Amino acid sequence: MIQLAASQAVVLFSTADWFWPYWTNKQHLTARLGARGFRVLYVESIGFRRPGLSTVDLARIGRRVRRAVGPIEEVQSNVWVLPPVTIPGSHHLPWADRFNAWQIRSRIDSWLRRFGSTIAPKADSKVGWSSPIVWTYHPYMLRIAKALDPAALIYHCVDNIGAVPGVDGAAFDRSERELLANADWTFTTSPALRDRCAAIAPGRTDYFGNVADIEHFATARQVGSIPEDLAAIPRPRLAYVGVLSDFKIDFELLEHAVARRPDWHVVLIGDEREGQSSVALTRLKSRSNVHCLGWKPYAQLPSYLRGIDVALLPQRLNAYTRAMFPMKYFEYLAAGRPVVATPLPALAELGALHRQAGTPDALIDAIAGAIAAPTAVPIDHPALQSHSWDARLDAMLDRIATLPPRG
Numbered sequence: 001m002i003q004l005a006a007s008q009a010v011v012l013f014s015t016a017d018w019f020w021p022y023w024t025n026k027q028h029l030t031a032r033l034g035a036r037g038f039r040v041l042y043v044e045s046i047g048f049r050r051p052g053l054s055t056v057d058l059a060r061i062g063r064r065v066r067r068a069v070g071p072i073e074e075v076q077s078n079v080w081v082l083p084p085v086t087i088p089g090s091h092h093l094p095w096a097d098r099f100n101a102w103q104i105r106s107r108i109d110s111w112l113r114r115f116g117s118t119i120a121p122k123a124d125s126k127v128g129w130s131s132p133i134v135w136t137y138h139p140y141m142l143r144i145a146k147a148l149d150p151a152a153l154i155y156h157c158v159d160n161i162g163a164v165p166g167v168d169g170a171a172f173d174r175s176e177r178e179l180l181a182n183a184d185w186t187f188t189t190s191p192a193l194r195d196r197c198a199a200i201a202p203g204r205t206d207y208f209g210n211v212a213d214i215e216h217f218a219t220a221r222q223v224g225s226i227p228e229d230l231a232a233i234p235r236p237r238l239a240y241v242g243v244l245s246d247f248k249i250d251f252e253l254l255e256h257a258v259a260r261r262p263d264w265h266v267v268l269i270g271d272e273r274e275g276q277s278s279v280a281l282t283r284l285k286s287r288s289n290v291h292c293l294g295w296k297p298y299a300q301l302p303s304y305l306r307g308i309d310v311a312l313l314p315q316r317l318n319a320y321t322r323a324m325f326p327m328k329y330f331e332y333l334a335a336g337r338p339v340v341a342t343p344l345p346a347l348a349e350l351g352a353l354h355r356q357a358g359t360p361d362a363l364i365d366a367i368a369g370a371i372a373a374p375t376a377v378p379i380d381h382p383a384l385q386s387h388s389w390d391a392r393l394d395a396m397l398d399r400i401a402t403l404p405p406r407g
Helices: 025-035 055-068 094-118 142-147 169-182 191-200 214-221 251-260 279-285 298-306 328-334 345-353 360-372 389-401
Strands: 009-013 039-043 073-076 079-082 133-136 152-157 185-188 205-207 237-241 265-269 290-292 310-313 339-341
Touching: 009 025, 009 094, 025 039, 025 079, 025 389, 039 094, 079 094, 094 142, 142 169, 152 169, 152 191, 169 191, 185 191, 185 389, 191 205, 191 345, 214 298, 214 328, 237 298, 237 328, 251 265, 251 279, 251 360, 279 290, 298 328, 310 328, 310 360, 328 339, 328 345, 339 360
Parallel strands: 009 039, 009 133, 039 079, 133 152, 152 185, 185 205, 237 265, 237 310, 265 290, 310 339
Antiparallel strands: 073 079
8 A cells, every 4th residue: 555644745746836826736735745744746748739939928938938947846745837948739749748848857866856755765766755645636747657667657637638629639649548557546526527537447447526615705795895896796696607718618608698688787807818819708708797807716606706796607518618617606605606507427416505597598598597596506405515636635645545555
């Protein structure tokens, strides 16, 4: 069995930059591992699509290069961030893959020399530090993982990345199959992801639906003020919180609802995704009963949810969303808001906790029902308590502790 010491080194390969304003599984899990005493090196996204010449892409490249020339930064106790300089979107090119692996590996080795030896090295170790746990959210790190001689190789599959616009889906799928064949265990966040991964890694795949910071969002249930920009909007207020991605959100569906019910006010809390130019979103924003408040800090989200009447999950149904389990689902429920969602497969088993709407007319009926008879899922409901970050991390670490040593 794997011995998980409090100071175990973890090298975590993310699909998001640490300072990206919308925190997801990667940052939340890293922060909690660090709080428990694990020493975590958070390797930021290596880039899944080729950058263009847009101001957004060029600015991001500039920020990455400036940060990468400096030392690996400790961003909180026991958490360090490595911003790799790689050739993005070139995973199908062997020479680029070798270059990316070389420069990332050299920096990881430097970090391990300083922080990976806090545990007694293995007797047969060739590198002088204890083998880290490698925890990855993407497959483009297998060459590096093998070289690190990991104590365990964990794949945390939370999205169908191959279906994201701009990503080479065929190249991603090939790399993922190879990772699944080599990973000691795979955690997935939706039934669709579980089924896909289990087909390649039978007996080594778990399904854990997405989770939320229940205590944080439960503060929305407390009596308190709401932000001024939200308070200025008439009620009823219907809100979506998150990145305004046109391949995830059905803006046409929302437009139908606000056109039919001009007395309802839709509040969008978030910015457009990088590089997006959505005609449907532009048209939606032009309506007088649609209010775009932009990105809000994570700490302020409960106060915004306190002031809304219905929380929305108007997701499109496509190859990406059919494999997703939106983290905001349990954030909405923890805040005590009634939820109206399109029929995402991952939410089917939780149908008693929200209203479902698959057509424009059904969406209007579901929202009207939620406004007329609002209900809050009790904070002590088993679905909420079992979908907290601490409960999920406990279950994952328990599973990892049962794995036999790699050999």
